[in-house]
């Protein structure tokens with residue numbers, strides 16, 4: 001009898017702890033997933049931004065570069081167009097994992113807070129602020145919508161906003177025609193601001209999550225995140241701005 005009772009008692013005590021441990025492990029797994037996939041995206045956008053600067057080198061240079069990316073990336077290791085499809089696969093899987101991990105974290109956070117939304121007490125630091133949860137969440141949704149628009153515009157439909165029709169041919173001409181339209185420019189400007197905010201917060205969090213944060217390194221990581229964010233904002237917006245003001249014909 002004694003052993004039966006003690007085993008009951010043991011189970012009663014350990015169950016909430018086990019659940020808590022599992023909850024913590026899930027939280028860590030979600031954070032690591034967001035960190036790794038987020039860093040994959042940051043590498044891609046930095047590379048993409050650098051490539052877009054070739055618009056300043058003229059039509060031939062940019063179109064040759066775009067053709068290389070579409071057809072000859074990683075050739076002869078992979079067959080023609082194999083490189084771009086591998087890139088699409090990696091980015092697609094990373095995007096799905098990043099979004100799912102963010103949604104699950106969001107849902108778990110709401111469940112943990114419960115239905116009652118308490119007012120923030122005076123003097124207590126509010127967490128839902130600049131660079132915080134709200135910016136990451138709603139900025140992330142805006143970036144996602146932007147990517148859909150962007151892919152339709154330059155990859156799937158190849159839509160020339162200035163003429164109002166779809167065109168085949170030179171990627172350079174398509175980009176130049178697109179950014180001569182003010183509202184296309186505005187959409188990109190907003191998206192790049194959100195991207196910069198997302199990256200500024202995301203890069204720092206990702207490095208911290210992956211355990212790279214040590215005493216004394218925090219400031220360096222914040223600076224690195226800020227450099228990535230500013231490089232993306234300025235680098236991505238340079239060609240569209242030059243096009244809008246007629247500096248790239």
Ligand code: HEM
Pocket residue numbers: 045048052066067069070084088091147150151154155171175188195236237239240
């Ligand atoms: C001012 C900013 C940007 C410009 C001017 C731009 C321009 C372009 C162009 C011209 C292409 C087609 C390239 C080709 O024909 O080979 C392209 C493709 C693409 N861009 Fe951007 N881009 C910008 C920002 C972004 C951002 C911020 C993201 C992601 C968050 C992004 C993601 C992509 C992706 C995933 C592709 C498709 C690659 C493929 O599957 O072929 N772009 N972009």
